[in-house]
Amino acid sequence: MKQHKIAVAGASGRMGQMLIDAIRQSGDCELSGALDVAASPGIGADAAAFSGHTSGVLIHSDIRQGLKNADVLIDFTRPEGTMAHLAVCRELGVKLVIGTTGFSEAQKAEIAAAAKDIAIVFAPNMSVGVNVTLKLLEMAAKAMSTGYDIEIIEAHHRHKVDAPSGTALKMGEVIADALGRDLKECAVYAREGVTGERDPSSIGFAAIRGGDIVGDHTVLFAGTGERIEISHKSSSRANYVLGSLRAARFLENRTSGLFDMFDVLNLK
Template sequence: MGAIKIAVAGAAGRMGRMLIESTIKDEGAELVAAVDQASQPSVGKTAGELVGLSCDVPVTADVEAAVAAADCLIDFTRPQGTLAHLALCRKHRTAIVIGTTGFEADGKQAIAEAAKEIPVVFSSNMSVGANTVFKLLDVASRILAQGYDIEIVEAHHRLKVDAPSGTALRMGEIVAKALGRDLKACAVYGREGVTGERDPSTIGFATVRGGDIVGDHTVMYCGIGERVEISHKAGSRMPYALGALRAARFLAGKANGLFDMQDVLGLR
């Protein structure tokens, strides 16, 4: 099998640049398209100019042409844009790796429907390390099911627009499922004022936003006389980009289906 042909959405964004850099450097991948909104100054430049590498692929606003030229589109943009790109992938039977977070229920349903016709990896966190943590959380939650209060703390840069992060919510879903709980019913998002004693059946979330924090996530199991913490801290966006490329290779040759990074890494 030859190099997989990759198109990157949101080319000039923080993740877009990292994806472009990773794809250019990956011998098993070929960057065939980089797209951004027509209003962005990146349009008209080359992908190489954005990341300081040799690559003459132009940055354009023509998403459909990019999708048609690629084996797989990698998208870490915003929900509205991703869903529009998803429709084009469905039209051209192009695989898609979705790292975008903040989808409402109808957006997630649209992704599931598209996956009946095209192959999709949809994951709140593409990092191999973070997905290892997801597996550890399932094990730990089953062991620490009694006598431990569970809190999830996440921190990101000041520009992140959704909270809690998709990764924190996924952690909560994994913990809740392991405990036989419904996260929608037991989640507590922040506390203020006289809240009363903590309900032991709840799963708490705390959010920090500031500076250039790439992404820190910690699940705390707080017992009497001891505390167990499982953390993942990202020092750069490179792990997400490398994971996304691994996901794109995973989809090669697949006709359809909805997958996540647990599938990609064989952790099911």
């Protein structure tokens, strides 16, 4: 069986460690590199030491050193880190799975440009369930294009630094596209004071931060005499890990192009 040679960014973090453990248990994936910031206490240690195993792969802060044996890098870090990794991946021909959120429009354009040279799966949420939910939202929006007010409510742990979540924004984009609207023009991110009546063409967002909530997302379609709620709730980060490994496998025979989880799951 062919082994997928995968490097992991943020190897000392929660997602990084879950990815490393999942790769070890996968049967068809091999940990070939591990990256973290220079200040991380894990630098120089075996990447699997946290689990009591030995991988033979050390955690590096030098990006080229961490990628030299990799076919694919999986990155769930911060935008500035991902952009640094992107530049080196493009230079070395290493494919990329990006689960990082919070990018600016300019950074998204840079990712799209890099995809002309390397294959990239870029999705704000790697969960299979979330992406099936996005497809359901597309169908619902088309069926309820008039007479329904749309609100997106998301909840995450107290440590999350961006709001709304990348997944909530993706939900808004999918719904807006299905309705022929531009999310930049119709999104409402805050309400306070005397706001006036709700604009029926708007898509509202509400963000909750607290405790150790992994990630809850609900889209409310509120009509006259009824409301429809489509929800996805994560109880563990394992769904993101399994989806990102599926994305890495998807890239095996692709040399360039920008893909998302709809491509990976054949939902288009």
